[in-house]
Amino acid sequence: YRDTLAEPPPATDLQALARQARGCTRCDLCHIATQTVTGEGPEDAALMVVGEQPGDTEDLAGRPFVGPAGQLLDTLLAEAELPRDRLWMTNAVKHFKHVPRGKKRIHARPNMSEITQCRWWLDQERMLLKPRLTLALGATATTALTGRSAALGPRRGKVEDTANGPVLITIHPSYLLRLPDAGRAAEERARLTEDLRQAKRLAA
Numbered sequence: 001y002r003d004t005l006a007e008p009p010p011a012t013d014l015q016a017l018a019r020q021a022r023g024c025t026r027c028d029l030c031h032i033a034t035q036t037v038t039g040e041g042p043e044d045a046a047l048m049v050v051g052e053q054p055g056d057t058e059d060l061a062g063r064p065f066v067g068p069a070g071q072l073l074d075t076l077l078a079e080a081e082l083p084r085d086r087l088w089m090t091n092a093v094k095h096f097k098h099v100p101r102g103k104k105r106i107h108a109r110p111n112m113s114e115i116t117q118c119r120w121w122l123d124q125e126r127m128l129l130k131p132r133l134t135l136a137l138g139a140t141a142t143t144a145l146t147g148r149s150a151a152l153g154p155r156r157g158k159v160e161d162t163a164n165g166p167v168l169i170t171i172h173p174s175y176l177l178r179l180p181d182a183g184r185a186a187e188e189r190a191r192l193t194e195d196l197r198q199a200k201r202l203a204a
């Protein structure tokens, strides 16, 4: 009931949508995060890139993909010859979920309820942007974009059709930062770059 009352009328452009999202109280993450991190990029972008949620750096900066995972993604995008300034970058969940550990803020994965609440924004973002292709980075983005939380492995590198257009599924760049084995990490990095090249071809 509270959500229904709080729900603003659908925005007619991406800037209005971002303004509305800054006041979002659909889930409790608004009380934990510093600010809402909304999507950014050119409004005629053919490719929309969707991550999980803002990290520590993004939460403070108010912009998506500017921390360590974002910097790695920038490197891979450059290797795939996909200029970042031509892409719409956003997240499935727009508030940073974390738990304190000493002075640090440790990333916590958004749960299904938080993903579902924030999907309200993501769906509108997709309807307004109308990208030719949406690239899902990792499990949270894949669940939010396709509505299916089945394991990523067999779906990776493939396109799934949704009401708001095709979605190409791949891993999240932060996965590479967590792999302890250098050989495995190099292999996965090459695969992710190949998925980015495929995204470029499909969005062209």
Ligand code: URA
Binding pocket: 050, 051, 052, 053, 054, 055, 058, 063, 064, 065, 066, 067, 069, 070, 090, 091, 174
């Ligand atoms: N990881 C994400 O999924 N999104 C960001 O914006 C930053 C890190």
